[in-house]
Amino acid sequence: MKITGYLSEFSLGEIFRFLEQGQKTGCLSIKPVETETLPIVPLKHHYIFFRLGQIVAATSELDHQGLQQLIEQRGFIHVTTIQRLLKLYPLSQPLGLLLKTQGALDSQQLQLLFKQQVLTPIPELFSLTEGWFKFDANHPLPLAEMTGLSAPPREVALAGLRLLRDWTPMMDKLPLPDSTMISLSEGQPPCRLTPVEWQVWEYVDKTVTLEGIAQALNLPVLEVQKICFRLMVAGLAEEIINISTESSPSSPTAPPHSAEESSGSLSQSFLTGVLSFLKVKAQPVG
Amino acid sequence: MEIMRIVITGPVGAGKSTFIRTISEIEPVDTDRKATDEVGSWKEKTTVAMDFGRLQFGPNVALHLYGTPGQERFDFMWEILIRKAHAFILLVSSHRPQDFRAARRILAFMRHRAKIPMVIGLSHADNPNAWPPEDIATALGYLSPHNRPPMVQVNALDQGSVAAAMMMLIETYARHQAEQLNWDAVKQ
Structure with missing residues (x-):
């Protein structure tokens, strides 16, 4: 299943809500589109990985090196050490969890890495004025980029929208x-x-x-x-939405009505008759 | 005269007018300037555009179809249409995710105003960019497959397809009415 579109049409917040509520697994890629205004977020690809509707990783490259480089930048472990470990223990679980199991990282360090990898950069994406998105449900989850932690998209979206300064692209939504x-x-x-x-x-x-x-x-x-x-x-x-006109025949907050209340029930013979009539219309002509 | 009133609603461009034109036995009426018979009896004159179609299948039995105004403007005409409707079809273009927000708005409005049976008609389902029906249901706010209205693919230009969608709506209405009658019997 692939779902595509422009952020101006289906906003990032709405995509996040859709992926969380649909409990989707796969890769959401976002390609910023140049607009007249200066970009706040660098114009590079962004890949956000979802597992059962939760965000599990985010990268800007698909080379499976992002988390290892982050770990080294933080001064936790050298990439060469991680590579050696991976030769001994092939990845069958998220890299972060593997390193924690081996005693190379602790829970606090994993949380810091997840924050830097996911919780800080994704909210900035909400400032994109335009972008092309694609969700690929067949994309395998990159265990090498995963800490083992996850975040609810709604929380990340809330954080992103709270940071948003220019609401111009969102005004019609x-x-x-x-x-x-x-x-x-x-x-x-x-x-x-x-x-x-x-x-x-x-x-x-x-x-x-x-x-x-x-x-x-x-x-x-x-x-x-x-x-x-x-x-x-x-x-x-x-x-x-309320009916805004003053000439509305009833109060905007009038209680909902049922079919029977408004128009009365239809007879069984009517329903049988209309179904038979439509059945003929539904048959292919000729 | 026994009349079933069905509202055809949906975002702009979902195929509401075409849907009515395809199945109607009379030339559909665009009431851009004045309302026609049925609506006219509710409201003498209106400047709100609305499609009207009719299917008469016996001397005293007919289906009336009312298309909601194309633009996303919820005015008194919506109120009148909903108050008199037995059931409605929400038409959604499967390949236009930008319309899902408007469709969701319409749904919330309709559900809040009327507890009447409905069917979701998915147009343009053969477009290469069409979203799968279950994903459209999620985007419209139906999270459980067990708690969502029937969904049917519709080609608004094809009489057979439109008739099939109408049949699904009427069957849904019949089930709803039977449940309601059973419930009323239990209460008594």
Whole structure:
């Protein structure tokens, strides 16, 4: 399965939500596309590896050398030493775990490496104004690039969107000021929120529009839209658009109706008749 | 006259107008300037564009098809259409991930407004860039395969394909109605 597109069409946050919720395994590659504005992130390929919807590694090359070089740069172990170890113990598990099992690295060092490899660079990718993405579910996981640690994409996406300064490419993706938000998460949100995100979260499910939330919290409406977008990308909330016109025949918050309430039930003979009629139409002509 | 009202909705370019044109027995009406019979009885005049098609299969029995306005603008016409609808089809272009956001918005809106049976129709499923149906379901927010509406591939230009999608919707409606009647009987 290969899924492709442009980040301007399907944003990185939405891709992360899709891969996490779909529990996907494979490689997400991102190729930045040059735009008129100066790039904040270097224009090189980025590869992010997912295992069952969790991020397990990130690299800028597919040469399987990235983690070893990071380990050496940190001054933990020389690459030559790692190579010698790999001759004795062929990789059948993530490299980080192998080195930990052999006593060459400890848990804290692995966490530092994971932070440098995944948690720091990926959020910066959210600043890309344009890029081509491809998700390849058939790409094997690179054990040599994996520490054995993983991160939920929603947490990484939240971090990335909090860092974002230029929201111009995201403006058409933000929830509308007169929309309300409903919760998709039962109880407490399953990820860490900032104090202001918590304040907005308190208004989810309360049929208050984003404009209303902004007024209540004394925040700019745009800021509330950004926060609500983050909650949506994290899979915590969904936007419900309100009918904005004043000539609406009923209240925007009117309760949902059923088919029977609105139009009455249809008779069995009607349903049988229409199915027979459509069956003829469904048959190939001639 | 017994009429089943079906709403055909979806993002711009998903094939709503074509879908209605392909199956309708009358020349579909574009109510860009004024509303037609059925809608006209709900709202005298409107400037909102909407497609209308009809299938009459007996002296007193008909299917009415209403296409939601193309642009992503949720105005009172949506409210009127939904309030009178028995069921709806959400059309989504399989090869346009940029439309999934709009489709998700429409779905959230419809589910919030009406608890009526639905089917997801996937158009352009033969395009080389088309996403697999299960991935589209995930992108639309349906995480469990056991808890999602029926999905069907639709070629809006092909009468057989459109009729098959309609049949799936009506079968879904019939199941829903039977469950509802059983539930009402249990409550009494």
